[in-house]
Amino acid sequence: MKLYNYWRSSASWRVRIALNLKGIAYEYVAVNLVADGGQQKSDAYRALNPMAQVPTLVVEENGVARTLTQSVAIVEYLEERYPSPALLPRDPYLRARTRALVEVVNAGIQPLQNLEPQRYVREELKGDAAAFTKHFIGRGMLALEALAAETAGAYLVGDEVTLADLCLVPQMFAARRFGVDPATLPTLARVEAACNALAAFQSARPEHQPDAVPA
Ligand SMILES: N[C@@H](CCC(=O)N[C@@H](CS)C(=O)NCC(=O)O)C(=O)O
Incomplete structure (x- = not known):
């Protein structure tokens, strides 16, 4: 592949x-x-x-x-x-809850933090792209926190890693980059730490990739 x-x-x-x-x-x-x-x-x-x-x-x-x-x-x-290992729960309700968390990130937050909307706000609208991005990430992350608090065990949905956790970890990284305070997201921060303790998550981190640019 x-x-x-x-x-x-x-x-x-x-x-x-x-x-x-x-x-x-x-x-x-x-x-x-x-x-x-x-x-x-x-x-x-x-x-x-x-x-x-x-x-x-x-x-x-x-x-x-x-x-x-x-x-x-x-x-x-x-x-x-x-x-x-399975990344979606077998139970239909929990499977749908997992996909709901995925969509909050994938459809509700990430598209608004992308390079193109930021460029448009900055260059075409002459606006504050950082403030725009922080606003939409913060708003989405609070919704994610509220939903996750209802289903989280060790991970976002129960005690096994799901697709929702794969979306969470990169999204927390972006949230910090744009100045969202993780203290307002206790469930998400706890699950993020649990994920980051796993080797599969560690080696996927940006800083471990061959094209990473040192800070
Ligand atoms: N929904 C798409 C989003 C992909 C996406 O937004 N990729 C970003 C990087 S995270 C990108 O390539 N941005 C380039 C650009 O905005 O020009 C997916 O999940 O694959």
Whole structure:
């Protein structure tokens, strides 16, 4: 498998954790989102991912290379192809609760912290992009905290790692980067620490990737 990704991309990070948890080897293909005006915008990369975003996973099935985009769809594909360890609870209600937490991050928060909305607020609207981003991350994280407090055990939903935890850890990193106070998110901070104690989460961290830029 080839994972086109970027060290600090939260959506890429989710997929790296899933690959690590499931013990799947992959080739790391770095797509620099900031160099050269953004390598994700090149024609060659857009041919793989028309949204011009990372991650993209290229898998070989029966000798044919197949391309997958959207981190949650990619993780669901990995889940179906490599079911162990399971990243979704068996119980339908808890499965839906897991997906609800995933969507709070994937649909409700992350799109608003992306490079393009920030550029638009800063350059076109002449606004304060950092304040805009912090506002939407903070608002979404409080909703995530309230929902998670109802289902959390050791992890966000019960005592096993789920897809929701794969979304949480990169999102907490982004929240801190934009100045959201983790003290307002006690359940999320506790679960984040539990996840970060696991080797699969550690090796997926941005600073451990080959294209990481030291602070
Ligand atoms: N929903 C998409 C989001 C992908 C996404 O937003 N990727 C960001 C990095 S985390 C990106 O490539 N941004 C490039 C840009 O905005 O130009 C997914 O989960 O894969």
